[in-house]
Amino acid sequence: MSAHTSDDKTMSVKLIVWRQKGPNEPGRFETHLAKGITGHHSFLEMLDVVNEDLIKQGKDPIAFDHDCREGICGTCSTVVNGVPHGGQERTTLCQLHMRKFKDGDAIYLEPWRARAFPIIRDLVVDRGALDTLIQAAGYVSCHTGGVPDANAIPISKPDSDYAMDAAECIGCGACVAACPNGAAMLFAGAKVAQFAALPQGQVEAPERVAAMINAMKECGFGNCTNHYECQAACPKGIDVKFIARLNREFHKALFKAKAGAFIPLVEGE
Template sequence: MSDHKTMTLTLIVWRQKGPNDPGKFETYTAKGITEHHSFLEMLDVVNEDLIKEGKDPIAFDHDCREGICGMCSQVVNGVPHGGQERTTVCQLHMRTFKDGDTIYIEPWRARAFPVTRDLIVDRSGLDNIIQAGGYTSCHTGGVADGNALLIPKEIADYAMDAAECIGCGACVASCPNSSAMLFTGAKVAQLAALPQGKAEAAVRVCAMTDALKESGFGNCSNHYECEAACPKGISVKFIARLNREYQKALLK
């Protein structure tokens, strides 16, 4: 069923037993890869070989493999998710590589994302930011009818653009400062734009940006690297929105 043409690739992969292990690169060969393999399926092939040799397979995070759960997290040749526009690494296909290529695979690197093992990192810092205020404080039940507050299409679309974030952390991984401002900005902007979220907008923006700092993320200095790396194409205009919301909060 697969194509006749296959590729052989050299992989230079970060291996690290645990958070306290210094870690190092190991070199592997991926053989028999077709253009239809996804990047993770290519790694599956390598791992199957490693297991058969009795070696530890490369640990990497992945789950839905259709680009929506945000679990996969690999820096491929220096770019989170491999650099194909609006594509997570699980949806990156090997047709973007050619026979004989050497590929560097590294985990997300940031102080806030300590390596758990190999390419797996701990992203609980992102959960901390949401827990600080990435919600509306509505109760289960006892809410108004969905049409009670009208939300014009442009506003709903704007909120949806922001809400597309899958929380993968590529913005942090790509940021020279390891800042999570795009992640935070997207949530702040989504909820600030909607009437349901406006009531808590001021408290939210302060709490979430403080949590960002406390979780060990860096500060945003407007490199816009995050926007380029984001597999959902989240715009840095949402960081600008966060900045505006912060100023509004200062005036309150």
């Protein structure tokens, strides 16, 4: 038996939650009291407690996204008090614990808000746009077959570390939710940078960056204005240097595209 700590004390918090029945329904804030919460409850477990109470009362539970609850899948997606994932550095919402809150706190819960992420219900949004970006440009084309020999393609340690840092993205979309422009540049930048750093990805680098930028536009994401809110909100701490890399890859591709030939200035040319 472990000793009792201050986390064992129960507390109540007031939740001001965005409720919306469907994609085209009007939404509104609803207030719920979360009672009997201890510091050991994760944020999502606290929501479970509230939902069990709502179900017992015959009311609709609060819809929210979650899956692994281990901080690695990127499914949880709620803006807590104005910060995606609640503002604890490099922490997904499922790993945020109620010991970070005080008895009687009022907590605002809102869904990711961006044109590219339509609300499905309450706090659940459709993040399919990120899948669209991956389908457009988040892969390398290669022949499948046997496992390649180790060290057949030499990759330096700095390059592999750089690519791994970019690959840490779990695709939760907090960067888009935090961005005042609803831009997906950190997500896209991490993908483009990850592949651009490795020999397997360099072959298709110009096509990839072009496809990525087109897909971002088609999905309705905004443009980057260098606020770096995305990096601050990212539960994996993805660096905005990857956005600079995306920009660099774009300019490289622009000059390489036609090898000195005419560079089209606008669509359709």
